[in-house]
Amino acid sequence: MARLSEDTRSFVLTGHGGSGKTTLAEAVLFDNGNISRMGRTETGNTVSDFSAEEQKRQISIGASLMTLERAGKTLFMLDAPGFADFTGEMSAAIRVADTTVILVDAVGGVEVQTNRAWDCAKENESPVVFCVSRIDRENANFDAVLADIKEQFTRSALPVFLPIGSSGVVDVLKGRAYVYTADGSGKFTEQDVPADMAEAAAKAKEALVEAAVEMDDDLMEKYLEGAAVSDGDLKRVLRAAIVKRRVMPVLACSAAMNVGVHQFLDFVVDYFPSPIDRGPVKAQKGEETVEVEAGAPFSALCFKVMVDPFVGKLSFIRVYSGSLSSEGASIYNVKKGEEERLSSFRFITGKDGKDVKEVIAGDIVAIPKLQSTKVGHTLALKSGAQWLFPHIEFPAPVYSVAVVAKSRADEDKLGGAIARTLEEDRSLTFEKNAETRDNILSGMGDMHIDIVLAKMKERYGVELDVRTPQVPYRETIKKTAEAQGKHKKQSGGHGQYGDVSIRYIPLERGAGFEFVDKIVGGAVPKNYIPAVEKGLREYMVKGPLAGFPVVDFKAELYYGSYHDVDSSEMSFKLATRLSFKKGIMDASPVLLEPIMNAAVTVPDKYMGDVMGDFNSRRGRIMGTESHGHLQVVKAQVPLAEMFRYAIVLRSMTSGQGSFSMEYSHYEEVPGDIAKKVIAAHKQEEEEE
Ligand SMILES: Nc1nc2c(ncn2[C@@H]2O[C@H](COP(=O)(O)OP(=O)(O)O)[C@@H](O)[C@H]2O)c(=O)[nH]1
Ligand SMILES: [Mg+2]
Incomplete structure (x- = not known):
């Protein structure tokens, strides 16, 4: 029988690292009969954390997909990583799932990544279901966590389940209690609500009814007149x-x-929205924004690419409209305007897959061996839909290292390995810094980079050494100076003669370089002037102060002399070099360094530490904002002080802080620090 979009449910498990997402996914699979025993994160045998790195570190790194059948419905469950280093995986999963489940630890309450999940769900207008997890722990406090959620996020958070200590839950909608055996087998009996919880359960239901009837004016009127709301009506409006x-x-x-x-699984089936409930999705058709209904021709979005060493490349897609049979031979990449061969569709559970003939709107599946399709690309049929879904945004990297191949063999393999790694991991960037010549690998934190390096070694046999990147310092001048440069050589045969006088004038920050020809009366012949400018552009790459590029100055060529026979372009270039060195050194040269805009999010109690730490890093606090009990500290800080910040922040806040950072501008390096940089650079030059 053909499946229907009404009968699909997709959801993503999100929350702070360690809140129990992967374990919940495992229990769901176990209770649904997909696996015969429950694995544990600690023993590295869960379905969801299947990669070698996840098992070694006992944490989730990638968002993994699990597909199950339950009560005639197809469930697509994504388990997102909870660590800040892998936020990109989480946000892509939230984007494509129809419901965001936010796990909140029954002891820890709302934490930094809980907050990120909430923000991301909000941005995507995703329905949210909270799940207070690990209720068996000592000091678990459901009421306190509920109050925390209400205070931090929303008054719309209304309890549907109430824990009975750690032995079961009351479903307040059904007015029944489910009491489990203590052996972890998942066996339970249905009972009356315990007497001491009856009042709380009735109140919780009342709150749900009150909020839900607002979705239907007629029903609300009846309710306000004192009529009872039927179970059928309540389910309908609550779903809405x-x-x-x-x-x-x-x-x-x-x-x-x-x-x-x-009970969680039953709630997924009964109350989580289907793609039809979620309604049309926005897309871009040329200049026009269109609303894509589930019934429209086939279209899908690629949100994840995974390279499996055995199976090869898998592209994960969410189908937003129409249906497609794998017997159709090709699929069309709307973004690239290219057709790709379609081999099969696979329902994925952890590392395993099962072929399915047809996919429909709401499905989340993988396609093996697509060549050109990347994360964020829209897929369709060549003859069908031609819209583009909005691209998937990934957070900007905050942690960078310079990498150097260990050997020549590693160097040869580096390019290919990096390209494949980048394809899988959209939070990673790799570039050669034009100024420092470093190969810079940037990611979300040191753990992220460690994992990438471990993967490159294991999968592609590439070993890399890691260094702290060099700061791309620059040089500039603070006052105007004039300098003559005269190059003269008479060593038999043809001589050399060039003579220029150049004025070096400071320009404002960011202005770059300007050359002005102020020669009158042919003191420097017209045909040699381009050589002067060319020489300046060449020499300014390596400034006389410490070998960094010289920026933000104007050079006015105002005087010179020449020789009828001995002058040449080369002589004028060499004369320019003499003038440049002297002129810059006479014009009060200074070092400039890149300044970053950083935004750090931490719980209240760490705010003082964060601000104090910024002071010790030569940072300037630009402002603070509060979001519930989290504080955002904004600061401008030199890049030189920020290379290891991801690590510092983690240890300063026990992993509860997160930050983002972007380049802002260049500023003068304070004298004492500049002296050290210059001295270090001189020493390096001597050693070379
Ligand atoms: N006490 C208790 N521990 C749990 C529970 N669920 C998970 N854990 C443990 O909490 C840790 C983190 O669990 P995991 O599922 O990996 O969390 P994730 O980071 O959210 O995926 C592991 O040591 C689990 O064994 C629970 O319900 N109760
Ligand atoms: Mg996990």
């Missing part, structure tokens, strides 16, 4: 309220003890 983010249900579970997971 969830899609519209008017109600954000709060569930509870202990995945490790397998408590409440059956």
Whole structure:
């Protein structure tokens, strides 16, 4: 029987690292009968954390997909990583799933990554379901966490499950209790709500009814007149309220003890929106914004690419409209305007896949061996839809290292290995810095970079050494100076003669370089003037102060002399060099360094530490903002002080801080520090 979009449910498990997402995914698979025993993150045998690096580090690194059948529905469950280093994987998964489940630890409450997941769901207008997790832990406090969620995020967070200690949950909608055996088998009995919870359960249901009836005027009127709301009506309006983010249900579970997971799954089936409930998706057709309905011709978005050493490349797509059979021989990449051979569609569960003949709107599947399709590309049929879904944005990297191949053999393999790694990991960038000549690998943190390097070694046999990148310092001048340069050589035969006088004038920051010809009366013949300018452009790449590019100055060529026979372009270039060196050194040269805009998000209690630390890094605090009990500190800080900041921030805040950073401008390096940089550079030159 053909599947229907109404019967698909896609959701992503998000939350802070360690809140129990991967364990919940495992329990879901176990309770649904997909696996016969539950793996654990610690023992590296969960379905979701299947890569070698995930098993070694006992954390999720990539968003993994699991597909299951439940009560006639097809469920696509994504397990997103919770560490800040892998935020990009999380945001791509939130983008394509129809519901965002945010796990909040029953002891820890709202943490930094919880906040990120919330922000990202909001940006994507994604329905949100909270799940208070690990309720079996000592000091677990459902009420306190609920209050925290309400205060930090939204008053629309309304409990649907109430934990019965750590032994079960009350479903307040059904008015029933589900009490589990203590052996972790997931066996439970349905019971009456315990007497001491009856009042709380009734109140919670009342709050849900009150919020949900607002979705239907007639129903609300009846309700206000005192009529009871039928179960059928309540389900309908509550579903509508969830899609519209008017109600954000709060569930509870202990995945490790397998408590409440059956009820979680039932709630997914009954209340999570289908793609039809979510409604049309915005796309761009030429200049025009269009709304893509599920019934429109086939279209899909690639949100993840994974290179499996055995299977090869897998492109993960979310289908937004229409349907497509794998018997159609090709698929069309709208972004690139290229057709690709379509081999098969695969339903994915962890590292395993199963071929499916047809995909429909709402499906999340993988396609093996697509060549040119990258993350963010829209797929369709050549004869069909020609719109583009908005590109998937990834956060800008905040941690950089310079990499050097260990051997010649490593160097030869580097290019190919990097290209393949970049394709899989959109939070990673690789570029050669034109000024420092460093090969810079940038990512979201030191853990991210470590993992990338480990993968490159394991998969492609490429070993790289890592260094702190060099700061791309620059040089400039602070006052005007004039300098003559005279090059004269009489060593038998043809002589050499060039003579220029140049004025060096400071320009404002960011102005670059300007050359002005002020020669009158042919003191320097017209045909030699280009050689002077060319010489300046060549020499300014390596300034006389410390060998860094000289910027933001004007050079006025105002006088000179020549020799009828001995002058040449080369002589004038050499004369220019003499003038340049002397002129720049006489014009109060200074070093400039790149200044970054940094924004750090931390819980209140770390704010003082963060600000103090910025002071010790020559930072300037530009302002602070508060979001609940999180504070955002904005500062301008020299790049030279920020290379290891990701590590510093983590240890300063026990992993609860996150930050972003972008280039702002160049500024003068303070004298004492400049002296050190210049001395270090001189020493390097002597050693060479
Ligand atoms: N006490 C308790 N521990 C749990 C529970 N779920 C997961 N854990 C443990 O918490 C740690 C992190 O779990 P994991 O599922 O990897 O968290 P994730 O980072 O959110 O995917 C692991 O040591 C799990 O065994 C739970 O329900 N109760
Ligand atoms: Mg995990």
